[in-house]
Amino acid sequence: MSTQPAIALSGLRKRFAQGGTVALDDVALDVAPGEIFGIVGRSGAGKSTLIRCVNLLERPDAGRITVLGQDMLALDEASLRAARRRIGMVFQHFNLHSRRTVAENIAFPLEVAGIARAERQARVAEILPLVGLEAKRDAYPAQLSGGQKQRVGIARALASRPEILLCDEATSALDPETTQEILALIRDLRARLDLTVLLITHEMGVVKAICDRVAVMEAGRVIEQGRVFDVFTQPAHPTTRRFVAEVIGHSVPAATLARLPAPGEGETRRLVQVVFAGPASTRAVVSEASRDFGIDINIVSGRVDEIAGEPFGVMALAAYGPPERLEAAFAWMLGLGLTVTELEG
Numbered sequence: 001m002s003t004q005p006a007i008a009l010s011g012l013r014k015r016f017a018q019g020g021t022v023a024l025d026d027v028a029l030d031v032a033p034g035e036i037f038g039i040v041g042r043s044g045a046g047k048s049t050l051i052r053c054v055n056l057l058e059r060p061d062a063g064r065i066t067v068l069g070q071d072m073l074a075l076d077e078a079s080l081r082a083a084r085r086r087i088g089m090v091f092q093h094f095n096l097h098s099r100r101t102v103a104e105n106i107a108f109p110l111e112v113a114g115i116a117r118a119e120r121q122a123r124v125a126e127i128l129p130l131v132g133l134e135a136k137r138d139a140y141p142a143q144l145s146g147g148q149k150q151r152v153g154i155a156r157a158l159a160s161r162p163e164i165l166l167c168d169e170a171t172s173a174l175d176p177e178t179t180q181e182i183l184a185l186i187r188d189l190r191a192r193l194d195l196t197v198l199l200i201t202h203e204m205g206v207v208k209a210i211c212d213r214v215a216v217m218e219a220g221r222v223i224e225q226g227r228v229f230d231v232f233t234q235p236a237h238p239t240t241r242r243f244v245a246e247v248i249g250h251s252v253p254a255a256t257l258a259r260l261p262a263p264g265e266g267e268t269r270r271l272v273q274v275v276f277a278g279p280a281s282t283r284a285v286v287s288e289a290s291r292d293f294g295i296d297i298n299i300v301s302g303r304v305d306e307i308a309g310e311p312f313g314v315m316a317l318a319a320y321g322p323p324e325r326l327e328a329a330f331a332w333m334l335g336l337g338l339t340v341t342e343l344e345g
């Protein structure tokens with residue numbers, strides 16, 4: 001793998017209108033060749049603006065954008081058109097021409113680029129099987145399911161044989177099952193075509209399913225970034241913790257909480273989520289803590305999950321004992337590299 005990033009962004013700033021919202025506030029990130037990099041954030045965080053800066057659909061007020069070694073902001077019109085052919089883009093609402101067939105939709109960007117008919121047909125024939133749409137070649141968008149429409153959107157993005165694929169909420173209009181199919185397709189295409197993928201999403205589930213690394217955005221800034229496994233098992237920022245909780249979280253149901261024993265005389269009860277990952281994941285943490293700190297631990301719930309084949313455990317624990325012993329036990333767990341998050345109070 002080359003050490004030069006496929007996409008390198010630095011110091012990106014964008015404000016819409018004088019005195020208006022700051023959509024990007026000093027954003028920097030690098031995407032390595034061949035990786036699937038996710039940008040996650042709530043609505044208005046700046047994700048769309050950021051991804052649209054990569055192919056200059058949006059121009060930043062300041063910063064640097066280097067794509068496949070080219071300084072995008074220094075290109076003249078013709079070079080920019082050529083650079084954009086190396087960057088495919090997939091949209092949330094597919095953006096298909098309703099009066100064009102599947103094959104014609106896929107060929108459309110090639111037509112715009114002035115590529116001859118025979119070559120266009122050859123490319124369409126090459127791409128259709130990659131996205132599993134040979135049988136739908138002559139169908140119109142209205143005859144397709146949402147998942148099939150997005151397959152056309154992906155095929156169209158691949159028509160110019162790009163090295164980079166930008167996905168702008170590509171699965172947000174799809175049901176959960178179709179979302180998984182499309183994500184699997186993107187992962188498969190990345191491997192087959194040696195693509196680098198940058199995607200934006202508001203769903204941490206999408207990140208968990210296919211991304212290698214992730215950046216979390218809030219109010220125009222990247223507040224945290226790293227390997228997906230690390231961000232899921234050791235989220236540092238409160239916003240990231242909330243995102244992660246949507247996927248692996250343990251909000252303990254009120255009825256379960258109500259059934260938990262009340263703390264005894266001189267004791268308190270602390271309800272925490274512990275994420276086990278890395279070297280400490282095989283230690284008998286619950287029994288060690290209970291024995292060495294003289295506290296009682298009630299396992300409220302627990303499960304093992306994995307990201308890209310790396311396992312981790314998530315447990316909700318109700319711990320009972322004198323406050324200072326509980327504090328010491330949690331500090332010991334943190335010291336082992338476990339992530340301990342308070343679930344109530």
Ligand SMILES: Nc1ncnc2c1ncn2[C@@H]1O[C@H](COP(=O)(O)OP(=O)(O)OP(=O)(O)O)[C@@H](O)[C@H]1O
Pocket residue numbers: 016017021022023041042043044045046047048049050202
């Ligand atoms: N063309 C525009 N004109 C004015 N303001 C804009 C424009 N595009 C985006 N904004 C503003 O910039 C901020 C970031 O928007 P952006 O669309 O990048 O966020 P997002 O994270 O992609 O959210 P969403 O998922 O809702 O699109 C928001 O406050 C938005 O209102």
